[in-house]
Amino acid sequence: MIEVQFADKLLKGANRAMVIFLALFLIVAYCAWGLEANLPLLLTAILHFLQILLAGLFKLAYVVRLIAQNQLGQPLH
DSSP states (O other), X not given: OHHXXXXXXHHHHXXXXXXXXXXXXXXXXXXXXXXGGGSOHHHHHHXXXXXXXXXXXXXXXXXXXXXXXXXXXXXXX
């Protein structure tokens, strides 16, 4: 029972994290590619690094989601 509750919370948290990381990635991508002419070079470089970091965090949240789904006996997609 406790494992099911934990897996359910883990699934909800992973889903929220995926949405947050996706939204942040889109904001950073817009700034890095759409506003680069108005930003200093160092900030543009940091934004490009953040794109890589946020993509990695999104993928990590997806793996956590798969683990939670497996624990709940749900089909993995």
